[in-house]
Amino acid sequence: MAQSYKVQQEFFVDMQRCIGCRACEAACAECETNGHESMIHVNYVDRAQTIQTTVQVCMHCDDPVCANVCPADAITKDEFGIVHSANTSRCIGCSNCVMACPFGVPKKMEKYDLMMKCNMCYDRTSVGKKPMCATVCPSGALFFGTREQMEKMRPNSTPVNKFIFGQETVETKVNLMMPKGSTELKVF
Amino acid sequence: MKKLIDIKAFITATIVTILTIILVFIGSRSLQNYDAALVAYLFGTLFAIFGIVYRYTVWIQRPPTWIYVNRSFKVLFSKEFFHFSWYSIKDFVKNIMLQSFILKRGKKKGAAHLLMAIGCSLAFAITFPLTFGWIHFTLVPATGLDPNATDIYTAHFFGFAVLNFPVKSIIGFMIFGALNWCSILVIIGASYFLQKRLKEPGLIAIQTFEGDILPLLLLILVSITGLGLTLDYEFMHGKAYEFMAVTHAFFVIIFLVWMPFGKFFHIIQRPAQIGAHIYKEVGKRKGMQICKQTGKPYTTQLHIADLQLITRALGFNFRNEKGDSFLEYSPEGKRDMLANAHLKARQEAGKFFG
Ligand code: SF4
Numbered sequence: 001m002a003q004s005y006k007v008q009q010e011f012f013v014d015m016q017r018c019i020g021c022r023a024c025e026a027a028c029a030e031c032e033t034n035g036h037e038s039m040i041h042v043n044y045v046d047r048a049q050t051i052q053t054t055v056q057v058c059m060h061c062d063d064p065v066c067a068n069v070c071p072a073d074a075i076t077k078d079e080f081g082i083v084h085s086a087n088t089s090r091c092i093g094c095s096n097c098v099m100a101c102p103f104g105v106p107k108k109m110e111k112y113d114l115m116m117k118c119n120m121c122y123d124r125t126s127v128g129k130k131p132m133c134a135t136v137c138p139s140g141a142l143f144f145g146t147r148e149q150m151e152k153m154r155p156n157s158t159p160v161n162k163f164i165f166g167q168e169t170v171e172t173k174v175n176l177m178m179p180k181g182s183t184e185l186k187v188f
Numbered sequence: 189m190k191k192l193i194d195i196k197a198f199i200t201a202t203i204v205t206i207l208t209i210i211l212v213f214i215g216s217r218s219l220q221n222y223d224a225a226l227v228a229y230l231f232g233t234l235f236a237i238f239g240i241v242y243r244y245t246v247w248i249q250r251p252p253t254w255i256y257v258n259r260s261f262k263v264l265f266s267k268e269f270f271h272f273s274w275y276s277i278k279d280f281v282k283n284i285m286l287q288s289f290i291l292k293r294g295k296k297k298g299a300a301h302l303l304m305a306i307g308c309s310l311a312f313a314i315t316f317p318l319t320f321g322w323i324h325f326t327l328v329p330a331t332g333l334d335p336n337a338t339d340i341y342t343a344h345f346f347g348f349a350v351l352n353f354p355v356k357s358i359i360g361f362m363i364f365g366a367l368n369w370c371s372i373l374v375i376i377g378a379s380y381f382l383q384k385r386l387k388e389p390g391l392i393a394i395q396t397f398e399g400d401i402l403p404l405l406l407l408i409l410v411s412i413t414g415l416g417l418t419l420d421y422e423f424m425h426g427k428a429y430e431f432m433a434v435t436h437a438f439f440v441i442i443f444l445v446w447m448p449f450g451k452f453f454h455i456i457q458r459p460a461q462i463g464a465h466i467y468k469e470v471g472k473r474k475g476m477q478i479c480k481q482t483g484k485p486y487t488t489q490l491h492i493a494d495l496q497l498i499t500r501a502l503g504f505n506f507r508n509e510k511g512d513s514f515l516e517y518s519p520e521g522k523r524d525m526l527a528n529a530h531l532k533a534r535q536e537a538g539k540f541f542g
């Protein structure tokens with residue numbers, strides 16, 4: 001299992017490129033691991049001011065807050081740095097992870113009394129394929145590939161994986177494309 | 189650094205194990221009624237009890253779990269006691285006994301899980317007291333001696349005679365056949381999950397052998413060898429008894445030893461779900477938290493206040509210089525803020541794309 005996870009391939013997000021087409025949402029629902037529920041979030045950035053939308057996948061944090069605050073030990077991170085969706089037999093649906101994740105990623109599925117979230121299409125990535133959303137995104141807001149490929153495509157941007165929330169610095173596996181030379185993004 | 193042994197958990201587990209041993213002595217009237225054939229099972233069970241209590245104690249001490257335990261006790265000893273006791277009973281019936289939340293995840297899945305759960309709980313309810321020597325059966329001597337009389341058995345619990353019943357009766361059939369019925373339920377349920385795990389790509393991607401397949405195999409093996417004992421006795425005149433008894437004991441003991449470590453631990457953890465539901469109810473009465481970004485309620489104030497404590501205890505600090513916390517924003521609000529921060533960074537750089 002997971003023998004062919006391609007560690008040199010990474011996820012790059014550039015939300016300014018999101019055009020809100022929701023192709024990723026439809027594709028996400030095809031992922032075998034989430035029981036055909038879409039996990040990706042497409043949001044309006046600032047509805048009153050702009051038509052800009054944004055897109056959010058799980059950032060797969062190095063020290064995932066979601067897993068730390070889980071009272072049921074239902075969330076685990078594997079050797080590839082993937083933070084998995086809640087273990088269905090353990091999750092008690094308390095929503096601690098939903099409220100604590102600084103990226104607003106986990107979804108509480110009320111009818112199942114279960115948290116579900118993006119696990120970077122582990123059914124696909126674990127066999128060397130790309131996540132669903134990244135394969136269908138028409139605008140390049142979501143990209144899965146190597147750093148070299150990204151550098152060529154976006155010479156004026158730098159991938160950043162360090163985020164500041166108050167006094168907390170969160171480092172993630174997923175990268176955000178920022179203006180060239182950026183090292184971090186202060187959100188709050 | 190992580191402690192090698194959790195002293196509190198070790199002491200609790202030792203006390204509970206010793207108490208169980210004492211109860212075995214009392215319940216079997218100083219081992220008078222103890223069936224020596226069950227000794228190996230007893231050791232397996234004691235190991236399981238020690239392991240389960242140890243893990244449980246380690247588990248509830250974790251900050252997020254402890255908050256729930258703490259809050260549940262406070263509710264239990266408050267003036268709302270009756271309201272929440274009734275609520276807990278209803279929730280227990282709906283979600284633990286009938287497992288309605290699993291049924292909603294899929295009808296077949298729910299049904300199969302329910303079969304396994306009924307089979308296992310019933311089997312535990314029968315085998316644990318048997319293994320502890322708390323239940324035993326005796327033949328009423330007069331009926332045994334008289335060839336024309338129907339055999340009457342007496343069931344004893346904790347050394348007290350509680351029930352007389354003829355072997356060839358519905359009660360006799362149910363009592364002596366109960367474990368077989370349990371086995372059948374478990375085999376049907378576990379086989380359903382096993383075939384699913386062998387063919388569904390979504391499950392195959394994330395499952396592990398020891399975490400997901402082994403528990404199912406163990407359930408099936410325990411049940412099949414258990415049924416084997418009856419088949420041997422009924423149809424083979426006990427010819428394969430030793431083989432059956434040894435293989436059954438072997439799988440049961442692996443099952444028991446594995447209980448504290450693997451998937452079966454969820455059986456012990458699951459009732460915490462009721463705690464989570466009560467917590468939500470209590471929180472709702474106290475008031476909802478409004479997101480500072482979206483202006484909409486998103487969870488209870490109690491939840492956010494506790495998450496502040498939990499995250500701090502775990503070494504996370506989401507407060508900014510002004511003392512505001514990022515936890516005071518809803519998931520949607522947080523996503524908006526990240527996007528806004530990104531938009532701002534791009535704007536400041538003078539280019540939206542690059
Ligand atoms: S982004 Fe949120 S859900 Fe994903 S790993 Fe980090 S804390 Fe967990």
Ligand code: SF4
Nearest residue numbers: 070091092094095097
């Ligand atoms: S909702 Fe489930 S996964 Fe999330 S913290 Fe609660 S128990 Fe853990």
